[in-house]
Amino acid sequence: MSSINKGGASDVASRLAFFKGLQTVTNRIHATENIDEIMFELSTDICSLFAADRLTIYVVDESKTTISSRVKTGLHSIRTIRLPIAENSVAGYVALTGQMLNIHDAYDEQELKAISMRMEFRKEVDERTGYRCHQMLVAPIASAETGDVLGVIQLINTRSGEVFSAIAEEGIQGLGQTLAVAFAQRRHALVQPKSKYEGLVNDAKLTSAELEAATSLAREQGLSLEALLLEQYKLKPVDIGSAISRFFGVPYEPFRADRVKPLDLLRNLKRDYVQQAQWLPLEENPEGLLTLVTDPEQAIASRVVQNVFPKATPVFCVTTQVEFMQTVAQFFGGSAADDASVSELLSDMQEDDGEGNPIAEDVSAAADNELVKLVNRIIIDAHRQGASDIHIEPRPGKEKTQIRFRRDGSLTPYIEVPSSYRNPIVTRIKIMCDLDISERRKPQDGKIKFRRFGPLDIELRVATVPTTGGLEDVVMRLLANSEPLPLDKLGLLEGNYDRLRQTIAKPYGIFFVCGPTG
Template sequence: MLNLNTSQTQARATLEDGNVNLQSEVAYRTRLIEIGNKINAARDLDEIFIDLSDEILSLFDAERLTVYVVDGVKRELVSRFKSGDEIGEIRIPVSKSSLAGYAALTHKLLNIGNVYDKAELQNIDENLDFDKSWDQKTGFRTQQVLVYPIIFQKYLMGALQLINRKDGGRFHEADEKAVVDLAKIIGIALYNQKRMAARGGRVTKFDYLLENHLVTQKELAKAITDARQRKEPVESVLSREYKVPKTEIGESLSRYYKVPFVSYSAAHPIPGELLAGIKVPFMRANLWVPLRLDEGQPVIAIDDPHDLKRIDEIKALFPGRRLKFAVTLKQDILDFIKLFSADEREMAEIDDILSQLQDEYHEIEEAESGVGEEDSAVVQLVNKIILDAYARNASDIHIEPYPGKQNTMVRIRVDGSCTVYQTVPFAYRNAVVSRIKIMADLDIAERRLPQDGKIKFKKYGGKDIELRVATIPTQGGMEDVVMRILAAGEPIPLDKIGFSERNYDNFVQCVIQPYGLVLVCGPTGSGKTTTLHSALAYINKTETKIWTAEDPVEITQKGLRQVQVKPKIGFTFAAAMRSFLRADPDVIMVGEMRDKETTHIGIEASLTGHLVFSTLHTNTAPESIVRLLDMGMDPFNFADAILCIMAQRLVRTLCPDCKKAYNPSEEEFGELVREYGEEEFAKNVNINYNDELELYKPQGCEFCNNTGYRGRMGIHELLVGTEEMKKLVQRRAQMEEIRRQAIADGMTTLKQDGIEKIFGGKTDMLQVRKVCIK
């Protein structure tokens, strides 16, 4: 009887437990459906997540909740909603480096009992890792994690993550089912919101930013309110306060207005012919500016291409011409106007200058005869060209007139590459050239022969700039002018020139010798004089007397006695060197060994106890030896004198702010190895190909004017005067034999040094090939 009663009691208890479990599961499902209905009915997902967060956490008995969405641009998970306010935003890659990233990558559910248990993580995937940095930043301790990807029709929308059950145990099987259902509901809601934004019941300029989760609806609303209160553009607030990249804001505006987006660039050519007759205050007040001609049609930058009133006013200024429009940020428009018009406070605006340059002319001769080189507009224009080129760090200015009624092109060279600066109306080509000639003390009547001179700009435009001027007669009775801006300033420290460690050590060992000959060779503009001055700065001590003969003196150093040669009056490099030898020198630097006499004196000076530095216009270091011997130098004296010969080129470097890492293909890696030389590569570089090998390529950003390159660095080929090398010089060996010996002595060629800098992430093969062959 007792046993029967006991059995009945147990059966009744089991039935009651089943009813309780059934009731609790029904209640559980009911709460989940209610949450789902609220999410589906919500107009604003961000607001509903705030309202429902406590209900969702209660459903799972969890401490924290994070809803991630996919940033469609950067391919990252970004927290759209999260409980806990220690950190404003979380961004994690879609990868195995985090739990949410792993779930999003693999489309799998993760239920972790202890995220700090590496064995448990590796049991799931040997590469799975928990990113502890967030715990370290917040002080919150993560223990259990339940995470599931948010997917809609195979498209990854984000991830739903719950952290720490309040009872300290692992999340239950029921929790796993619930998180899958909840993620599906959120996936549908996210998709519907994106679709609504795309179709646009209410289309806005910033839908693209919302769709790709660069900002939330709440952040955008606050940005709009803040912008209205501060009386500034919403775009400025988004960029400054919410760190939205300018390129993404531009993409959003471009999609909304259905015209291209244009970003400000300090290297943008000045559209002289489009600016003529247009008042700068009018452009500034109405926020528009002409940028360029595209297939004969003016391209106008404006902040609102839908503003019909302004569009009509602009069209009235260009009668009979079809216009193209581009959208631009307000500040960019103002920057373009400033670039096109402003410079020194004493100078007129560019629109005033170009307005003066316009004339009612019928024939070219009539137009040209009406303009003088002392005309105030011409004077201001030439001054502005020089000042703008200097401000853009240009090395050269090219004035290029064309015959007939074609406008004169003005180009500037920055970091070794020429870009268009502006065009000047054809009627003023002779006046501009004549003005430059007057400034350089050249003969303005002589237009058939080349001339060269110098401009000391301080007396014309305020800034202390020196320019070397060359005029060259060109086809059609025209005359080109090239002005080189002489870079005055301090020498660059020797360790900042861009030497490899091996070349730096060898070069320093040569320049600290008490006597001998150090030569730097390369074409014009390859930085030879800069390198020599850096070497002089390295040895410039009180106890050392250093004389330099230069043409011109560009870099000045305290402690050096520097002399400007004047060939026109017979004060040549050779004459200067003969004078130096009577002036008790320790070190002599001569700007260039361009003739037999200068070279002979240099070698003799190095043999009589002086350290001699100079430059040569040769392409490679071995070639320099053959060139000097062909000039008639005594091979025994030259062999005794030589310490080292260094060939140098300047190669454009990748912009440090936007260069992009990538894993090269095996073919690309093999090509670099073949270009370097397989044996030498294994000996000097010794890098093997693998999936983690990173090279860099240009991308383009606002800091490098969207070129991908910023600045230049040296690549070098250093031939050292070893005993074996001296023997080859004495017997006038062939250049190839000298080259083989130099490589055996440890010389890397220009191309090899460039390839080493490619693997160092400084440049790419395209730029190396542009400056050297071997």
Template sequence: MRLPRRKVPRPRLSLRPRRATARNDRDPDEDHDVRQRLIGEILVAAGKAKPVQITQALETQETEGGRLGELLVRQKSVEEADVLRALGEQLSLPHWDKIPVEQIDVSLATKLPIGFLRQHKLLPVKVEGGVVQVVMGDPLDVWALDDVRSLLGQDVAPVVVAPMRVVDAINHVYGQNQETGNLGDGEDDMEGEGEELVDILDINDEAPIIRWVNSLLFSAVKQRASDIHIEPGEKEVVVRYRIDGVLHEVRRAAKQFIPSIISRVKIMAGLNIAEKRLPQDGRIRRRIAGKDIDMRVATAPTVRGGERITIRLLDRENVLHDLADIGFGHDHLHTINELINRPHGIILVTGPTGSGKTTTLYACLAKINSPDLNILTVEDPVEYQLDGISQVAVNEKIDLTFSAGLRSFLRHDPDVIMVGEIRDLATAEIAIQASLTGHLVLSTIHTNDAAGGITRLVDLGVQPFLVASSLVALLAQRLVRRLCMDCREPYVPAAEDLQSVGIDPVEFSAGRAKTIRFKGEPAAPPVGHLFRAREGGCTTCLGAGYRGRTAIYELLLLDESVRQMTIKNTDAQNIKKYAQKSLAMRSLRDDGGQKVLAGMTSVAEVLMITAEDAQ
């Protein structure tokens, strides 16, 4: 099937003098109709779209307007990358899947205002043969190309690139440019600088202290840091990022700038800059590197150098995940789906701070959230606002505690209740009461393993028979670093390494050791091999050998035997041994072993994270 098109000459992309008329005085159909139809033909010829999909998109275009490629992507008929390739082919322009950031001429790119670059989603990359290569999300924006030529005084050649990749490159360039700046002398007056930032990099001409702090936050977000530590010493201030659970020193500043840096962060967090003797807590919310970031700020006075500051970073757009995306094996995923659809009972997620418990609870709530359920949560703090769910933030200053919020919930006809943490007897007793009166309760508790959650409730003062009758499952979890997919290397493991993570060497040699499937598994290692982190890593992982994290789990279901052991006050270790032997429960280390076999992490990482997991 051929798609009709009129024979109209393609518009020139050469940079001509700008007309005196307004940019909006052209009929978009005159400029774009032929190109859109030609893109449809290219996509069909390449097997990327079906004629009926093109026809449907053209019909939508007749009524709603817009570009054909954008409509096809919006209708999920075609991938954006395929549309961009077709556009490049149609216009005889090169198309890049990635922008080689190491080749970007920063001095060239930063000659243009960041607001202009972001508005038009373009970036001059480098000069070749006297012509500036400009990556663009929209190569048809010839007026923007005119502006680039005028501003740079050189001819330009557009390159088609996905708009979000252009934005990432802009953020990289301006972040790098800020980080190379030094703090000047005596430029620490920051009075009146407490206003909100629309985007932290848009403030590019303020005092050096402000630029330095902004670039610190920007760099932390780009490097996926979860925490920033600003630690003053006797001679200088040291800044460290926690990336994938590991602290890395990233920069230092001279001692004379410590008060100004601390004051700037306090102003942003709404704290009292005059109070230096007492710890303070505050929050910052900013748009950083295209992301909506919440920051929890904590200060503490020290005996050396003054106050230190810790900033916890939370990407609000990256909190909510699907259960299948956070590391559950296919067997655990099936069981969890059954558990969270129960009408009543308590499900506890256990683990230390920073082990991803809240992420797991949010994923569970997102899975069951529907108009026919009344779901309420009490959290400290509310990290992500969920549509259709009533969420309450703990505020101990007015005695709004976990137990107070939970007690109030029982008068609101709930179906499902999520309690951020069970940390005292009052909260535990009300949670048990709620579960025994027909409500499903999800919560967390701090223990090393799943069985430890049972004994922890008893230690809080809950009667063992109440624990046995209300609990339905406990899920222990930890976060392990994922191997960098760009530099991980295969090797032949020793038998003792295999056994240490629950892998049978004989089954491994025969290629039968892996029994669990995970969503998004990378390419598996060759038979008889595992993957490990390459020493020194690569540029993708910043030399760490790891990039990103995934969770390992230990799921304990309470059968009649476990309930009887609970009533008899059996210790956690014996409950765990029974569950592993009789209920086929995988320990944290065994689950990590399955992820090692899948090429997701390494033996060394699993052993380090599960050091307390007895085998």
């Protein structure tokens, strides 16, 4: 209905047709489940109604200091735009003051300064995309009861090239009121879920009691919660994928049997490394390097994708663990058994003349199949020999890295690793416990659940400590995930055992269980 921007505001038929269309949009808004659905599915209809090019809906964040909008930038990617609630941007000004703005030319600095001396139009997006903003109609999404601004609705560029008309101003104010009601009714949809699987309850796939019971059962049986939900609760991967997508705020990517294997991206990646690091490049497109992950936050924090592909811009999509492993198998096929001895593994690792590798080379070396097997073998041997700690001690120059086990309180030498692998072996351990591989100047602490990487159900507490020459020492403490011992198996004297039973049977007081770490 482009006539609303062609001087047809006085035309009764045009006005009736416009508000009839607005009522249709209003009904669809009330039928949606969340704000993303309004943005991604109703955007075209709203733009058509107002004869505008683009629509953006901002939501006031919980801190009430910024507004944010989730914008679809391609088939697989969604980008979050955040602006401060302040006078230095058009949308931020509307969120701050609650006033509607109808701007003729966003590039006209005099027009913007007449509204606020601090206001400016951010041209970075236009310069990057080649799209130029001119007209802007921006209105607050405010509660009719309290007057609180819940968000901002913004239309960009009329199709006629003229300023947005009076009827468009009236319509966007009504649309803002409708959205305020929708925001209030769906406030839970705007709140970040507290857990990866909370969305299953919101989607009525599980009850809260069922999710709690499944979580407890998975913990008792030593299974992943995802596997239990798929096997015993008969959920579909797409159900879980939708929930974790909402939690992490990135698109869900299901397994696709027809996906083409990206040979150029997989050239320097090993199957074992990809499987354990839990990220996999799928394709490179104009949006960036589409990367499949099970935990986007871990991938972003570790910057491991940027380190392996320094010239690429990662665009993350999330998937379930089972679908990730299906894709890994699709790209790499089966993996060889990891049963080589530590001496055989060391014989395959050749020394070079370098004084150490940069981070990018460390990551590449850490992905090497032989190094991955070596680290696993060190942990397995430490457990089998009854060691309580593993000490990784790199030395400067061309001296080999010493690895020692602590058994019965005493440190005993285990093996020495070529100096060229001193940084990659530390990097590999950091990857296993989700630490920042680029941080080498500060101590870090983490843990490894070794069941993800090897045949043992044990946990390791990891500490890294910077040493001289830019090196890092690593200490790993082994903690067995054993079942609790019955009281009568603790080896107490009979008198002490009787006193213990009498003490803990009392209905009052505090009983302390103290002992060494682990």
